[in-house]
Amino acid sequence: MSTVRVDHLTTSGTFSLDGGTWEVDNNVWIVGDEDEALVVDAAHDADAIARALGGRRLTAIVCTHAHDDHIDAAPALAEATGAPVLLHPDDRPLWDLTHPGRAPDGELADGRTLTVAGTGLTVLHTPGHAPGAVCLYAPALGTVFTGDTLFAGGPGATGRSFSHFPTIIDSIRDRLLTLPPETVVRTGHGESTTIGAEAPHLQEWIDRGH
Known part of the structure; x- marks a missing residue:
């Protein structure tokens, strides 16, 4: 049985909402083995993601939420694969x-x-940054893919349409900080972290958000 691994690439483009547009770099995560894989967030560049797959069968394109920078390449990648x-x-x-x-x-x-290469990823509905935001927890890999719900240093932004700060705090407290502290947090932007590194700061985030 081939080994399941997590591949990472960074793609660049823009994020637009509420009349503004910002330059962004996004993390694209590919989970799988030599034969098949699953993509978390098809951001900006379907061709680059397809190249990173290297001919493996793509079983699903999972969207952690539907902000345009996380889904803009999804239809093209779906069509190609x-x-x-x-x-x-x-x-x-x-x-x-x-x-x-x-x-x-x-x-x-x-x-x-969701199962890829014999490894399960459990969907955790974590609204707040967006109403349908989800995280994907892969206990066998000791990791959780958090999209823009939790970053190294705190919660995702809640200042724009469809977002709500108390809701994201509830999602992080109840769904993410309850995971094992050594769980690696693979985020939608920026560096990875761990649950244990972020958990002590919950009250700071609450105080900062009010």
């Missing part, structure tokens, strides 16, 4: 801002387990 695009239905209004007329192929639900 035949893989379904999966999104939590609560983020459909955000998705439709970027891809009107092209629905996601499947829905993510809290507690659903």
